[in-house]
Amino acid sequence: MAFESLSDKLASVFKKLRGKGKLTEQDIKDAMREVRMALLEADVNYKVAKDFIAGVTQRAMGQEVMESLTPAQQVIKIVNDELTELMGGSEAARIHIKSKPPTVIMMCGLQGAGKTTHTAKLAKHFIKEGHRPLLAACDIYRPAAVDQLKIVGEKAGAPVFALPGEKPEAIAKKAVAHAKDYGNDIVILDTAGRLHVDEPLMEELSALKAAVQPQEILFVADAMTGQDAVTVAEAFNERLGLTGVVLTKMDGDARGGAALSIRSVTGAPVKFVGVGEKLSEMEVFHPDRIAGRILGMGDVLTLVEKAQSTINAEEAEELARKMQKASFDLEDFRTQMRRIKKLGSLDSILKMIPGLGGLREKLAEASGAMPEKELARTEAIINSMTMRERRNPDILNGSRRARIAKGAGVTVAQVNQTVRQFEQMRQMMKGMMSGKGGRPAMPRIPRGMPPGMMPPGMGMPGMGGFPGMPGMDGMELPGGRPSGGKSAAAKKRKKKERQKRKKK
Template sequence: MLFENLSERLQATFKKLRGHGKLTEDDVNQAMREVRMALLEADVNFKVVKSFIEKVKERAIGQEVLETLTPAQVVIKIVDEELTALMGGETARIEIAPQPPTVIMMAGLQGAGKTTSAGKLALMFKKQGKKPLLVAADIYRPAAIKQLQVLGGQLDVPVFSLPEGNSAVRIAQDAVEFAKSHLHDIVIIDTAGRLHVDEALMKELKDIRQSVSPHEILLVVDAMTGQDAVHVAETFHETLTIDGVVLTKLDGDARGGAALSIKAVTGCPIKFIGVGEKLDPLEPFHPDRMASRILGMGDVLSLIEKAQSTFDLEETQKMEKKLRKADFTLDDFLSQMQQVKKLGSLDSILGMIPGMGGLKKQLAGQELDLDGKEIRRIEAIIRAMTPKERADISIINGSRRKRIAAGSGTRVQDVNKLLKQFGEMRKMMKKMKKQMGNGKRGMGMPSLPNLPFKMPFMR
């Protein structure tokens, strides 16, 4: 999970602070030394760390903080505000041109995920009701054009390309004209990358910029390269004057140093983040929400937004009716599991819920991994049952359990465990039905056996 190590270190540091009734200057200094080490271990740029610690100490050692009734909370608030400022303060968004099309040029080194990010960006705009056009201007990498065309086909987004022999500049120019005549309001140009920054790459990018005057130049960088990502951003910004950064593979970087350093070093905001290889839309980067997650305060807003865009409203309403009738079956449970899976890994979900970041270790003892294996096992067990068994678990006797275990490639103990958990969940739902009848209703959160979430339909 992103920032996992940093988050654990900072939370441990602030837990010590909370143990003090009143804080002394020495208490704050000691805490800041630990924060400094935590940030450096997270691969945050040294100069950025030094500046950050100085700002926090300057605010935290003031008498108005040390003399408050809850000084530790005030210090945490200061760190939260400074982390937010460090990552850009406000959410940076794409500037849409007053006269379409809005031209967005994607730049970056080879392997950073530029082509995939172009597709994810197109999907984001498509979901917003716009009509994007992808442009295959990477004429050097083998199969780059084909890759973009395959992505476009999956997303149902047209891809503009020209026959071999045309320059990237010509492709970009013709694409913009095509967009104007075919009423595309967004043009996303996928440019070539190299394994390293070189003069030929920069010259071509500058030529494209000069020929089509893009409204936005987005640099795609791989978060897993750490400080190298920051150096790449510096170099591209000096040459191209980029407008924002797309940070990819963020879920693969437990340290997060690039996310904390790029804005401070380059002055360019992180506008989007990419997680996973699935064709999900790029996620806007919210500095305030990310700071809250780092400090263990969760990111409920992002979870709610993700749930709203993921859950099928019609299906949710059907499930609510079934709940009211106490008619919830394993088929319904499987349907809900499919919706929950769309939210991403349980690891990422837990990180968005205040106070749940530490639950991951507790769940390890319950044999419930957070990478989807447990969910796939549950699905296999349910699918190995007959329709009658899924509708009424009371008919599942010993011989049926053996058959289901054999059919799902699991153990009888696994089948027993699922049936027990599902039975307990149904009992809980009956209790909730009574509460709902009394006008008490829960918050809409996804649910899994033995986890502290409610099902999507429990709004």
């Protein structure tokens, strides 16, 4: 995932700072040297990294930090503020929609960056906002470019305007006229690319710009190319005057340097990032949220927005009621796991929850496998059960468990562990939903998160008893708080239950 290496290195630097009481000027200089190296290793432009460190150092040397009771926290806050400013400020850069339609958006960039796919992703984004976009096929050179646009346009639900044999500027002009006649308020031009920046490409794009006067010129850059993306963006900006950037493949192992450098070098803000292959996997770029992710502060707002867009509120309400009554069964749990998958990988979800960014590694150490693999194994076990067994796990005797283990390709012990952890989780969920049972009541879920849709770790102290996850009792959680452990009230209740059984 983008920024992962940078985030780990910065976490290491700040951990050293927190270990010191009062910071000296030398402490700050040493820390900033390490931060600078981390930025350069993340492929951030040299001048951008140098200016960034100069700004942070100047503020960190001030009275606000040196005389603070928590100087390390103040330094982290300054780095967060400067990172946010570097990427474009606290407000996300929006697409400016004309009051008098149509708004014309021109997509440009090199071949292979993902222009055509992200043209459709942008259309899907606007359709969700209630607009009626029209896609114009202005790439007449690349084989099957028009066919590809028609396919992805159909998937996105947007019509495609194409005129075989016409020049790109003529296609663009007629597409705008068509949009006016048929009520399309946005026209997105999918333009041609090249393997490198050349004069014929720039002349064609300049002619397109002159023909339709687009309100937005978005440069589509492959985040995996790092500083090369920034260099190419600079060349496009000089000729066309970019209004924004779309960074693709941010879900890969991109180091993040392009996202941190591109605005400073070109002046054009990053407006969208592609985070997957599906047409729905494109996010509005929020500099303050990305800065929070890089510094391990989480990104709850993006998580809430994802949950709202992928989860049915009525189903989530029903699930919350089942949890409260402890009638939550394995069928419901499987549904819950599938909902979580819609939000993205467990790794990305944990990173969005403040304080849980480092829990992934601890889970992997405890179980010997990545959380995704554990969840996949748990789902396979549940899939091997009959509907009756999923609805009523109490009927799972030895022979049934042996059959389930064989069907899922796991051991009987792993089936037993899944069922045992599920029962523990069901009891814990009932206690948390009611605020009883010796466990703390569930913490307030972020505003907007559908009820019953809790990402792993939220309201689940120590992750104890979560099927597919190892028991985390005794493990130290973020903030130094040990997990697990039965409360005195819980022990007392267990003792009473044993006494009742003896009397019977």
